[in-house]
Amino acid sequence: MSVPLLRIERLRKDFGGVHALSEVSFSVREGDIHALIGPNGAGKTTLFNCATGVFSPSEGEVWFRERRLTGLAPHRIAARGVARTAQNLRPWREMTVLENVLVGCHLLGHAGMVAGALHLPSSLREERRLREITMRRLEQAHLAEYADHLVGELALGQQRMVELTRALASNPRMLMLDEPAAGLHTRETQELGGLLTSLRGQGLTVLLIEHDMSLVMSICDRVVVLDYGEKIAEGAPREVQADPRVVAAYLGEEVS
Amino acid sequence: MRGGGWARSRILGLTLFAAAIFTFGLTVHSGYLLGMAVLIALHALVALGLGLLMGWAGQISLGHAGFYGLGAYASAILTTRFGLNPWLALVLGAVGTGLIAFAVGKPTLRLRGHYLAMGTLGLGLIIWTVFNQAATWTEGPSGIRDIPVLSLGGLALDNDQRFYWLIWPVVLVAVMLAGNLINSRMGRALRALGENEGAAAAAGVDVARAKLGVFTLSAVLASIAGSFYAHYVTFVNPSPFGFALSIQLMTMVVVGGEMTVWGPLVGAGVLTVLHQVLAISAQRIPAMEGLEVVAYGAVLVIFLLFRPQGLVAPLRRRGAPPRAAEPPAPRADEVVGEAS
Ligand SMILES: Nc1ncnc2c1ncn2[C@@H]1O[C@H](COP(=O)(O)OP(=O)(O)OP(=O)(O)O)[C@@H](O)[C@H]1O
Ligand SMILES: [Mg+2]
Numbered sequence: 025m026s027v028p029l030l031r032i033e034r035l036r037k038d039f040g041g042v043h044a045l046s047e048v049s050f051s052v053r054e055g056d057i058h059a060l061i062g063p064n065g066a067g068k069t070t071l072f073n074c075a076t077g078v079f080s081p082s083e084g085e086v087w088f089r090e091r092r093l094t095g096l097a098p099h100r101i102a103a104r105g106v107a108r109t110a111q112n113l114r115p116w117r118e119m120t121v122l123e124n125v126l127v128g129c130h131l132l133g134h135a136g137m138v139a140g141a142l143h144l145p146s147s148l149r150e151e152r153r154l155r156e157i158t159m160r161r162l163e164q165a166h167l168a169e170y171a172d173h174l175v176g177e178l179a180l181g182q183q184r185m186v187e188l189t190r191a192l193a194s195n196p197r198m199l200m201l202d203e204p205a206a207g208l209h210t211r212e213t214q215e216l217g218g219l220l221t222s223l224r225g226q227g228l229t230v231l232l233i234e235h236d237m238s239l240v241m242s243i244c245d246r247v248v249v250l251d252y253g254e255k256i257a258e259g260a261p262r263e264v265q266a267d268p269r270v271v272a273a274y275l276g277e278e279v280s
Numbered sequence: 281m282r283g284g285g286w287a288r289s290r291i292l293g294l295t296l297f298a299a300a301i302f303t304f305g306l307t308v309h310s311g312y313l314l315g316m317a318v319l320i321a322l323h324a325l326v327a328l329g330l331g332l333l334m335g336w337a338g339q340i341s342l343g344h345a346g347f348y349g350l351g352a353y354a355s356a357i358l359t360t361r362f363g364l365n366p367w368l369a370l371v372l373g374a375v376g377t378g379l380i381a382f383a384v385g386k387p388t389l390r391l392r393g394h395y396l397a398m399g400t401l402g403l404g405l406i407i408w409t410v411f412n413q414a415a416t417w418t419e420g421p422s423g424i425r426d427i428p429v430l431s432l433g434g435l436a437l438d439n440d441q442r443f444y445w446l447i448w449p450v451v452l453v454a455v456m457l458a459g460n461l462i463n464s465r466m467g468r469a470l471r472a473l474g475e476n477e478g479a480a481a482a483a484g485v486d487v488a489r490a491k492l493g494v495f496t497l498s499a500v501l502a503s504i505a506g507s508f509y510a511h512y513v514t515f516v517n518p519s520p521f522g523f524a525l526s527i528q529l530m531t532m533v534v535v536g537g538e539m540t541v542w543g544p545l546v547g548a549g550v551l552t553v554l555h556q557v558l559a560i561s562a563q564r565i566p567a568m569e570g571l572e573v574v575a576y577g578a579v580l581v582i583f584l585l586f587r588p589q590g591l592v593a594p595l596r597r598r599g600a601p602p603r604a605a606e607p608p609a610p611r612a613d614e615v616v617g618e619a620s
Contacts, residue, residue, distance in 0.1 A: 119475070
């Protein structure tokens with residue numbers, strides 16, 4: 025527990041004149057649900073993008089299990105055990121639910137194009153294995169009956185579940201979720217909270233960007249607050265909630 | 281569906297296709313029509329690979345006529361100069377072309393955007409220039425004659441009919457393999473990156489490598505088709521392998537539709553026939569001369585504007601509504617109970 029799973033070190037990201045992140049540092053402990061909150065435009069998504077190799081930070085580093093992630097391509101970071109969903113990035117709507125989760129299993133397989141085209145025995149064996157894993161995942165997520173539906177046909181809440189199931193399919197060490205509750209109903213949000221709590225029980229670490237404060241307050245172990253690209257508070261949910269700087273940052277927004 | 285097996289619709293499609301090949305081959309005896317069918321098959325092979333690249337990797341190649349030419353010239357030179365077995369020449373040409381495609385694709389596909397289009401445009405021009413200028417090897421514009429025909433089990437494939445029975449089964453196999461690929465681990469990765477590159481990378485897909493793989497594969501397929509061309513016509517010269525053919529091949533993919541393996545096939549048929557019709561009219565009516573290029577441009581633009589999915593669009597399954605722009609709003613009672 026002493027060594028953090030993820031370490032953000034003096035991260036800075038400028039877009040031209042916009043300082044999306046300045047000198048942000050914090051750590052995520054293994055086995056925690058760690059929230060990253062802040063008003064719109066605070067830099068939360070930018071931090072995710074810097075951590076997962078989508079952007080290269082202007083300065084600073086990101087470490088995961090004591091190895092540096094900064095400078096690695098996104099697929100290599102995924103291979104290190106970091107899975108993510110993105111705010112505006114949906115599941116593959118033109119693919120079936122089954123296929124979406126199979127793509128999530130990409131890192132569990134090795135078969136190349138030639139092996140796949142020729143149906144080599146090794147690739148068929150692997151395909152069977154991945155499909156078994158996928159079907160098990162879909163059953164756990166109560167999505168099995170939709171396996172052959174295109175994701176674009178499902179309701180929003182189900183699409184979110186597909187995305188989550190897809191992200192979990194490769195057995196990541198850490199899951200980064202960018203506003204997973206956006207657009208969900210109260211009951212769906214509660215169920216999402218329950219799911220994340222049970223995943224934490226299985227040893228998964230979660231870094232969660234979320235605007236739904238009741239969700240954050242009810243399931244998170246620790247909270248970091250960003251405002252205009254700076255970290256303005258960090259601590260247990262109740263402490264952070266009472267912090268006057270946080271209240272000021274959210275002035276006009278509801279903090280419940 | 282489970283276990284990597286074949287969907288029923290795929291088996292049905294391939295069976296119908298095989299039946300069509302047989303029916304045509306058994307009933308048609310006109311050398312002209314059989315020759316046309318062979319030409320369509322050759323174009324279909326190239327378009328099939330190009331379709332994988334355009335449809336799944338979202339990339340455009342303006343140099344596929346060059347890869348087709350490389351295969352043709354490799355076979356021509358290796359068999360006439362070095363007396364190599366035509367089948368061995370075909371394999372060597374494919375390997376060489378694959379390596380060249382890899383070398384050009386590697387730096388250009390790492391960048392986002394359409395750098396591959398520019399790279400292959402340049403490559404196609406270089407290849408065409410080499411065909412014309414490196415006369416010691418290629419005989420320049422006059423071309424290489426007396427390329428041996430292919431033979432299969434002692435049977436020389438020296439007429440249109442025999443060649444038809446070789447090339448169309450080859451197309452059938454290629455369509456089958458392309459279908460396998462699309463439904464495999466890497467094929468899904470390609471489709472995923474075609475729809476959303478960032479999401480595919482986040483799922484662990486090496487996007488640049490996947491694109492490079494399909495590009496190389498499509499070049500290899502073009503080269504194989506080129507080798508078949510050389511042994512079918514028994515003569516190669518530079519003129520068929522210029523930029524015009526690259527555009528024509530791209531038009532085949534766009535017209536047929538790039539999101540199914542059948543699209544490029546249909547496109548190859550339509551465009552090859554159109555080409556022939558235009559060529560004949562140009563012979564009869566001198567005023568039509570040069571109109572061909574205009575016709576291709578027009579066809580390309582019309583399809584891109586009015587039917588970007590091509591003639592053959594993927595079938596929606598199980599009466600699903602045709603891609604709703606937004607997912608239907610979830611009812612409160614609908615989604616709950618799914619999560620927990
Ligand atoms: N690719 C980009 N190019 C230029 N500016 C960007 C880019 N991405 C983000 N920004 C800017 O960086 C700042 C932080 O944006 P970011 O998306 O990280 O905020 P956020 O905290 O995720 O907000 P929200 O809660 O609305 O999702 C904003 O001012 C935004 O305009
Ligand atoms: Mg955001």
